[in-house]
Structures are given as structure tokens and as C-alpha cells.
Amino acid sequence: MSGRGPILLVEDNELNRDMLRRRLTRAGFTVLTAGDGREALQRMEAEQPALVLMDMNLPVLDGWNACREARANPTTRAIPIIALTAHAMAADRQNALGAGCDDYATKPIDFPALLEKIEAFCPA
Amino acid sequence: MTGELQPFPFSDVLLRAIAEVRSIAAEVAPTLAAEPREDLTGVLKAATALERDLGDGEAADRHELRNRLGALRGYAEMLLEQVEGDAHAELGDCLLRLVQATHSAGDLTLDSQPGRGSVTITSEPGFILAVDDRRENRELVARYLSRCGHFVVTAADGEQALATLEESDVDVVLLDLVMPGMDGREVLARIKAHPEWHATPVIVISGHQDMQGIIDCIEAGADDYLFKPFNPVLLQARIKAGIERKRWHDREDQYRQQLERSEQFIRATFGRYLSDEIVTDLLERPEGLDLGGDLREVTILMSDIRGFTTLCEQLEPTQVVTMLNRYLGAMTDIILAWNGTIDEFIGDAILAVFGAPQGRNDDADRAVQCALAMQAAVDAVNTANAAEGLPALRTAVALNTGTVIAGNIGSERRSKYGFVGHPMNVTSRIEDATGPGEVLAADSTVAALAGRATVAESRELQARGIDEALRVHLVTGYLP
Numbered sequence: 001m002s003g004r005g006p007i008l009l010v011e012d013n014e015l016n017r018d019m020l021r022r023r024l025t026r027a028g029f030t031v032l033t034a035g036d037g038r039e040a041l042q043r044m045e046a047e048q049p050a051l052v053l054m055d056m057n058l059p060v061l062d063g064w065n066a067c068r069e070a071r072a073n074p075t076t077r078a079i080p081i082i083a084l085t086a087h088a089m090a091a092d093r094q095n096a097l098g099a100g101c102d103d104y105a106t107k108p109i110d111f112p113a114l115l116e117k118i119e120a121f122c123p124a
Numbered sequence: 125m126t127g128e129l130q131p132f133p134f135s136d137v138l139l140r141a142i143a144e145v146r147s148i149a150a151e152v153a154p155t156l157a158a159e160p161r162e163d164l165t166g167v168l169k170a171a172t173a174l175e176r177d178l179g180d181g182e183a184a185d186r187h188e189l190r191n192r193l194g195a196l197r198g199y200a201e202m203l204l205e206q207v208e209g210d211a212h213a214e215l216g217d218c219l220l221r222l223v224q225a226t227h228s229a230g231d232l233t234l235d236s237q238p239g240r241g242s243v244t245i246t247s248e249p250g251f252i253l254a255v256d257d258r259r260e261n262r263e264l265v266a267r268y269l270s271r272c273g274h275f276v277v278t279a280a281d282g283e284q285a286l287a288t289l290e291e292s293d294v295d296v297v298l299l300d301l302v303m304p305g306m307d308g309r310e311v312l313a314r315i316k317a318h319p320e321w322h323a324t325p326v327i328v329i330s331g332h333q334d335m336q337g338i339i340d341c342i343e344a345g346a347d348d349y350l351f352k353p354f355n356p357v358l359l360q361a362r363i364k365a366g367i368e369r370k371r372w373h374d375r376e377d378q379y380r381q382q383l384e385r386s387e388q389f390i391r392a393t394f395g396r397y398l399s400d401e402i403v404t405d406l407l408e409r410p411e412g413l414d415l416g417g418d419l420r421e422v423t424i425l426m427s428d429i430r431g432f433t434t435l436c437e438q439l440e441p442t443q444v445v446t447m448l449n450r451y452l453g454a455m456t457d458i459i460l461a462w463n464g465t466i467d468e469f470i471g472d473a474i475l476a477v478f479g480a481p482q483g484r485n486d487d488a489d490r491a492v493q494c495a496l497a498m499q500a501a502v503d504a505v506n507t508a509n510a511a512e513g514l515p516a517l518r519t520a521v522a523l524n525t526g527t528v529i530a531g532n533i534g535s536e537r538r539s540k541y542g543f544v545g546h547p548m549n550v551t552s553r554i555e556d557a558t559g560p561g562e563v564l565a566a567d568s569t570v571a572a573l574a575g576r577a578t579v580a581e582s583r584e585l586q587a588r589g590i591d592e593a594l595r596v597h598l599v600t601g602y603l604p
């Protein structure tokens with residue numbers, strides 16, 4: 001079963017990216033990947049994913065700025081973004097939402113909880 | 125970053141779980157389908173990356189560690205989904221432990237502040253019994269607590285737990301409430317009803333936020349509780365508190381036993397010379413055992429066997445001892461029954477005092493009745509002697525009333541409750557003048573009896589070493 005999504009997974013850490021890609025694929029999603037914020041914006045514009053999972057700690061252009069740019073661009077403004085951060089501080093949540101993210105998940109990722117969030121944005 | 129930074133306190137358990145997976149990976153990999161085999165490779169890669177970061181100490185920041193941890197957990201969970209329920213039970217168990225370890229590790233990295241050292245609680249090592257029907261839970265707890273220096277035994281059900289308690293001196297019981305068969309509540313009830321285990325602290329663990337269950341257990345005697353999945357630092361803290369509670373109880377128990385032993389010792393030592401009442405009084409007022417003394421008005425009783433020296437020459441030493449023990453045994457019982465204090469035996473002679481350490485109004489009365497009872501009891505002793513071919517004994521009892529110094533006399537190393545004073549010497553002189561079978565009492569004793577003694581005759585003694593003449597009375601009966 002494939003075709004749900006596609007979901008754009010933005011993660012610079014190769015192992016994590018590979019792991020999440022596999023898990024999402026197995027859960028029935030088509031998964032696109034990007035390794036930094038700039039690449040993420042390019043793929044969002046070109047491929048219009050149903051949802052973006054974005055690590056905040058990214059090279060070239062970090063997650064916070066990538067979010068702001070995506071929201072400022074009319075072609076990517078409506079694409080939901082779930083921020084993935086390694087910080088569990090309340091301030092991070094505020095920052096993520098303030099930067100234009102739609103939701104927020106803390107690393108290490110609780111996968112079933114993440115799936116629930118994803119389902120909310122792109123129901124089967 | 126200073127000193128020995130441990131950004132990752134849970135690493136040991138995690139590293140052990142990793143090592144476990146790695147040890148079976150080569151063997152298991154060829155038996156896996158393509159997808160799970162890739163997942164296993166992912167687990168091993170993520171594990172290697174995590175270990176490298178941990179080994180790096182300062183280089184690894186918290187963000188990176190959480191990424192590594194996330195990758196490791198993700199792969200392990202994926203693989204677990206693939207192998208669950210099929211033939212890879214061992215791999216499944218290992219993975220489950222690994223996943224649990226990453227969760228605990230994740231919680232810790234979450235709670236601790238960056239740059240702060242690890243949260244460790246130092247505790248006296250204890251003997252912990254972990255009771256849980258799920259093997260992975262038992263092993264997780266066992267590993268974690270062993271790492272903290274505790275000795276851990278596990279039990280898979282209630283019966284096993286009770287059997288372990290029977291065999292070993294357990295410091296703390298970690299008890300899962302939900303188990304098939306005998307559940308945690310029943311185990312708790314049995315522990316708290318057991319005379320030797322009831323003080324052993326029990327920490328109950330509930331799988332869900334079962335507050336009512338916890339409340340019931342605390343009412344039933346549980347000492348503490350944890351909800352699953354528990355924070356390892358919290359577990360450690362509660363175990364520590366439990367061990368301390370147990371140690372306090374053990375020490376208390378020891379003191380109590382020590383006290384009982386010394387009381388038994390005092391009773392056994394003094395009990396030979398003092399009546400139970402006097403021993404109890406001494407035990408309740410230990411200051412009474414201080415060296416030193418006080419002046420006391422007492423009635424002194426001295427007795428001896430007439431012609432004892434001659435008897436000794438005619439008999440075998442063993443016969444002498446047999447006879448003497450029988451006689452002194454009978455006399456001791458009588459003196460103690462009349463609440464007299466036996467000061468000493470000198471060969472066949474007995475020195476007893478009425479009125480010390482505790483004085484009473486009827487000291488002289490009891491002394492006279494005691495003396496008469498002693499004379500009366502000699503017949504029974506003689507009957508027993510005759511049965512063994514031993515000669516009959518005749519005894520003389522002297523009484524005198526006066527003021528003496530009573531107290532613990534001697535040195536710190538060796539002291540004895542004793543009496544000194546002129547009346548002691550006077551009693552000895554009266555005793556010299558007492559005939560066989562007689563009870564001879566000084567004027568002072570008869571005066572204290574105020575007519576309650578039957579006096580057969582009175583004599584004047586000219587005792588050596590005593591200036592004035594001594595008036596003594598032959599006492600033959602007592603009328604209350």
C-alpha cells in the first residue's frame with residue numbers, strides 16, 4: 001500500500017532519516033526526504049507534499065527559518081509542518097508554533113504518537 | 125564542561141542491552157527476511173553511532189544523543205514489530221529490553237539539565253526481591269539495581285516470592301500488583317501478616333495509574349509505590365529509603381535482643397542470690413547497681429551445719445558436694461521464698477539479709493519465719509540423705525537486727541552486693557552459740573517482732589570481741 005502523502009521528511013542525520021523513512025513507508029506513506037532547510041523549501045515548492053516533518057537543527061538553513069520562509073511563500077503556505085526537536089522545553093514549543101509550524105514532536109520520537117499527529121493532517 | 129561528565133546516566137543498562145542484541149545478531153541475521161534484516165543492520169549502526177558519541181564524552185551534546193537514541197529506538201521498534209510472535213523469541217526479548225532502556229534513557233536526558241552531571245543516588249547496598257510476572261520487567265529492574273550495587277533476586281509469581289522470603293533476609297520487596305495466580309495484594313497481605321517479614325519494606329508497582337489500588341495497598345501496609353513505566357532515579361531513591369527503613373528496624377531489633385540478653389544475664393547472675401522481685405527492682409533502677417552504699421536497718425540470718433568439718437573427713441568429696449548441694453538448694457529456695465537476699469555461702473554456712481536492697485516493714489518477721497522454715501526443712505533433706513546412705517545433718521540458725529552498710533562493694537571489675545558493719549559480727553557470735561536444730565535471735569530481732577515470736581528461753585552471751593553482754597532468745601514459733 002502506497003500513495004498516502006507524500007510526506008517530506010527533513011532530517012540531516014542520515015541514520016534517523018533512514019529509520020523514519022522506513023517506518024513511514026511501512027505505515028503506508030510515500031516519503032520524500034531532504035537533508036537541509038534550503039533543500040526542503042525547494043522540494044516543498046516543486047512537489048507539494050501533503051505534510052512536512054521537519055527537524056529544527058538543520059545545516060545551511062535551520063528549521064525555524066525554513067518554516068518562516070515556507071509561510072511567507074504563497075505556494076508553500078498551506079502545507080502543514082510538524083516540527084521535530086530534540087528539546088523538550090516549553091519555549092521550544094512556543095518557538096515552533098511561532099515560526100509557523102502546525103504541530104510539534106520531541107525526539108526521541110514516540111512513533112505511535114507521531115503517526116496520530118500525521119493522521120490528523122492527512123487522513124487515509 | 126567539568127570533571128567527569130556523564131551526560132547519559134542510563135548508559136550502562138542501554139549498553140548492556142546493545143551488547144546483548146549484538147551478541148546474537150550474526151546468528152539471527154541469516155534467518156530473517158530482507159526487511160527485518162535491514163532493520164537489524166539499522167539497530168547495529170545506530171548502536172555503534174550512539175556508543176561512539178558516548179565514548180566521546182564532551183563531544184556529544186544532548187541533541188546528538190537524543191538523535192542517536194531516536195534512531196536506535198526507531199529501528200529496534202520496527203524490528204520488534206517484524207519479529208514479534210514468530211520464532212525469534214530471544215531476539216524479541218533482547219529488543220524489548222533495548223527499547224525499554226532507550227525509553228528510560230530518553231526520560232533521563234529529558235529531565236536533566238545540559239551540562240549537569242548524572243543523577244545518581246548513593247545508597248547502602250541491599251538485598252532486593254523483585255516480583256513481576258513479566259521476565260523483561262524483572263530483568264530490567266535486576267540489571268538496573270545490580271548496577272547500583274544491590275543484590276537482586278527475582279520471583280515470577282507470588283509463591284516464588286514467599287519462598288525467597290523464607291530463605292533469605294530480604295531488605296526491600298519490589299512487588300508488581302497485577303500477576304496471574306497469587307497477585308501482589310495477596311503477597312503483600314502475607315508479608316505483613318508474617319511475624320518475621322512484617323517489617324520488610326514493600327514497594328508496590330502498578331502498571332497503570334491505579335490510584336485506588338495503591339491507596340488500598342498502603343492501607344494494607346505497603347511502604348511506598350511506583351507507577352510503571354517508572355523513572356529509574358525514582359526507583360533508586362525509593363529503594364534507598366526502603367533499605368534505610370529496614371536497617372533501622374534491624375538495628376532496633378538487635379538492641380532489643382541485646383537488652384533481653386543482658387537482662388537474662390543479670391537475672392541469671394543475681395537470681396541465684398536475690399529474689400525475682402529484687403532483681404526486677406534492680407533492672408528497673410539500674411543506678412542501684414552503682415558502686416557505693418547506704419545505711420540500712422536489716423535482719424541478718426546466718427546458718428551453718430553443726431559438725432560439718434568432721435562430716436567432711438568421713439565422706440568422699442563427691443558425697444560431700446552432693447549433700448551440700450541438696451542442703452543449700454533447699455535452704456536457698458526457702459530464703460528466696462521469704463524475700464531474703466543471700467549474701468554468700470561459705471562452705472556450709474549461709475549469710476542472708478532481710479531488708480536490703482529493698483526494705484519492708486516485716487523484714488524481721490520474714491527472717492524469723494524463714495529461719496523456722498529452714499529448720500523444719502532439714503528433716504526432708506535428711507530423709508533424702510538417708511536414702512543414699514548419707515548421715516543426717518543438724519543446722520543452727522542465728523538472727524540479729526541492726527543497721528549495716530549495704531551496697532556494691534569491690535572494684536569496677538569485680539563487685540558484689542554485700543553488707544558490712546558491727547551487727548554482722550554480732551550475728552556471727554550468736555551463731556557460734558546456737559545449738560543444733562535451734563533458732564537463736566538477738567534481743568533486737570525479738571523486739572522488732574513485738575510479741576509475734578514464741579520464745580522458749582532467753583540467754584546471756586559473753587561473746588569475744590564484744591564488750592557488753594548479749595541477750596539472745598531461743599525462738600520456737602511465730603504467731604502472726
